[in-house]
Amino acid sequence: MCGIHAVIELIRRDGSGCTASNNTQNEITITDTLRRRLCSRGPDHLGHAAAEYTPSHTRHRAALQFTSTVLALRGDGLTPQPFSDSASNNILCWNGEAWKLNAADVSGNDGRQLFDLLSSADGDDVLQVLRSIDGPFAFVYYDQPAGRLYYGRDRLGRRSLLQQQRKDGRLSLSSVSDVEAGAAGAASEPWTEVEADGIYVLNLEADGPLKAQRHDWSTEHAGNPLMVSGLGLFNMSSVPPEGSRIAADSPSVRQLHDQLAESLRLRVKSIPRPPSPISTEGDTRVAVLFSGGLDCTVLARMSHDLVPADQGIDLINVAFENPRVASHLPPGVTDVYEACPDRVTGRRSCAELQHVCPARRWRFVAVNVPYTENLEHRPEIVALMHPHNTEMDLSITSALYFAARATATMPARVLLSGLGADELFGGYGRHGVAYKAKGGYAGLADELRLDVSRLGQRNLGRDDRVFSHWGREVRFPFLDEELVRWAIALPAWDKCDFAHDSNTEEEVEPAKRVLRLVALSLGMAGVAQEKKRAIQFGARTAKMESGRVKGTALVS
Known part of the structure; x- marks a missing residue:
């Protein structure tokens, strides 16, 4: 996992400049905050690279700056970044994990192998190499001989990539x-997310403003x-067999x-030790990331x-001091953190894991966040x-932020998240509503398709920015390409x-029933019965001051 940054600007060939910066020396310039x-x-690791491209038929040259930081x-x-090749002058900023290339497992450093494949590709072959990646990623690739800059996010949007088009034309x-x-609400030139809908290509030979062309993932x-x-x-089938x-x-x-x-094999095997161990435990x-719910x-x-x-395996459980809730605790309850719903289910599910897998060193990490600290x-x-x-964005990302922050003093640098299971297997309350109100499986299939396609x-880019701020990488086993395709x-x-809405001791509830039955097959009978609960309510980050604030309200 890495941080990547690139700047592309057009400068008049005579050096007079058509941008505000007029950076004729192509110096690496990024703000202290960035x-x-x-x-x-x-x-x-922190690394830089710079390049200049002089088109054959236009009045401008392109100045390019690249910055990469590395979590090894x-x-x-x-393996330092950006990747560069002195023969071709190609440059790659890579933030991701290529679990597979051309359907084959990747061993060793994936970024280096990808760069070698890209550097040996021409024209449409570059697109085919990028389409062959399985795994989460965002990238910027400069193909010097072709005069093209490729950038984008993986097809499921699991890594963040933002863009800012300034008034002076700089991208x-x-x-x-x-x-x-x-000052997030006062940005004069705001950033926007690069859509995860394809591969974007800038043709540096073209005259005029920088404008990318999009190529579909398939x-x-x-x-x-x-x-x-x-x-x-x-699959939109709506009539089940008898x-x-x-x-x-x-x-x-x-x-x-x-x-x-x-999917888990790819994500938990062969994780290296951190360069500088920070724990003796x-x-x-x-x-x-452990709420004690079914997915995690x-x-x-x-x-x-x-x-x-x-x-060992650490279980990170977050609970917040919510003053609105704290003022109405039931009689006899004095610990606002232990009263959080996710803390209750977390401890219960941890006990079940310890019972079923007693030889494993499980560590339940209770992260308590005081209101003032939040x-x-x-x-x-x-x-x-x-x-x-929005307020909903804030309530969700606050829980993720403090969960990742807690691991900053712990040895584990890889965090697993159960995100994606609800969309794939029908875990939200609206899925049951769609079945009942929209014509059975036809309405349900349409709702599931909409959720998966979105x-x-x-929110995956948003979540990546918050998680990764603490030098930790979150991995989403339910969002493996092969698993999603299946x-x-x-x-x-x-x-x-x-269609069979029962919830007896012998039969788990219908929402995500296929995953609940997997839990049963693993000996986790209690977990198989756990109900869905949104993180902002389980950790109590929602409606801190007032119960009247809507999740869609803008953050003030």
């Missing part, structure tokens, strides 16, 4: 913005509304287990089967989540089972 935030994301998690040691691309804490099924993130067509019902021995239960196990390289506890339980036996960090959180700016457009090809009744 440098600090990039280094927070990648504390192990791949290969045998630290900036960055993992984070340079908006000052406390050339198949072009224009088909059922195509999801270039991965495949969503007697269809998800059971413990259903094929989809075993298939989900196997898909998730493979044993070897722990993986932590789980299944990840923890299945990670136990993959992580070496001598390594207020102190609020301006920085608002600046990091920019350009998102994954790359919603899940969208399944009919809705093989994922959730609202």
Whole structure:
């Protein structure tokens, strides 16, 4: 995981400049705020590169600056960035994890291997190399011989990439913005998120303002509304076979287990030790963002089967002092943190993990956030989540921010998140409503398709900016390309089972039933019954001062 930044500006060939900076020497210039935030994301290395491209038929030359910071998690040691090649003068800023290239596992440093493939590619072959990546990423790639600059985010939008088009024509691309804490709403030239809908290409040979052309992630099924993130067509089947019902021995239960196990294998195996160990509490390289709910506890339980036996697994559980709630605690309850819903379910699910997997060194990390401390960090959180700016954004990202902050003094640099399970397998309350109010499985399938198709457009970039600020990388096993491709090809009744709305001791509730049955197969009977609860309510970050504030209200 890294922080990346690039600036592209056009300058008159006579050196008089057509931009405000008139940076004829192409010096590396980034603000102190931006440098600090990039280094927070990648504390192990800071590197720069610069280039200049002189088109053959235009009045301007292009000046390009590149900055990368590195959090070393791949290969045998630290691999500096930006990647560059003295023969071709190509440059790559890479923020991601290429788990596979051309469907083959990647061992060693993925960024170096990707750069070698890109440097040996010409024309459309560059697009094909980029389309062959499985994993979360954002990138900026300068192809000097072709006079092109490629940039974008992976098809599910799991890494952040922002853009800022200034009035003077200069284009900036960055993992984070340079908006000052406390001034996010006053930015005169705001940043926007690069959409995760394709690969963007700037032709530096073209005359006129910088304008990128977008290329789809997939050339198949072009224009088909059922195509999801270039991965495949969503299964809209609406009439289940006679007697269809998800059971413990259903094929989809075993298939989900196997898909998730493979996704976790890529994400938890071979994580290197941190360059400078900061703890003497044993070897722990993986932590789980842990509310005690179904999704995260299944990840923890299945990670136990993959992580070496001598390594620990940390369970990060966040609770906030919410003054509005604290003033109405029930009689006899004195600890506002232990009364948080996520703290209650977290401790209960941790106990179940310890019972089912007693040989593992589980550590429950209770992160308590006082109200005053939350207020102190609020301006920085608002600046990091920019350009998102609603009260709901703030309540969600506050929990993520303090969870990641807690791990800054712990050895684990990789955090696992259960995000994506609700969208894929029908875990939200609106999915049951859609089944009942919109014509059964036809309405449910349409709601699920909408949720999955919006994954790359919603909050993953925001969450990446907040998590990574503390030099930690979050990984989303449910959002593995192969797992998503398999899940969208399944009919809705093989994922959730609202046609049989029962919740007895023998049968788990219909929402995400396929995942609940996986939990049962792993010996986690209690977790299989846990209900969905939004993080802002479980950790009590929502409605701190007033219960009347709407989540859609802008942050003041």
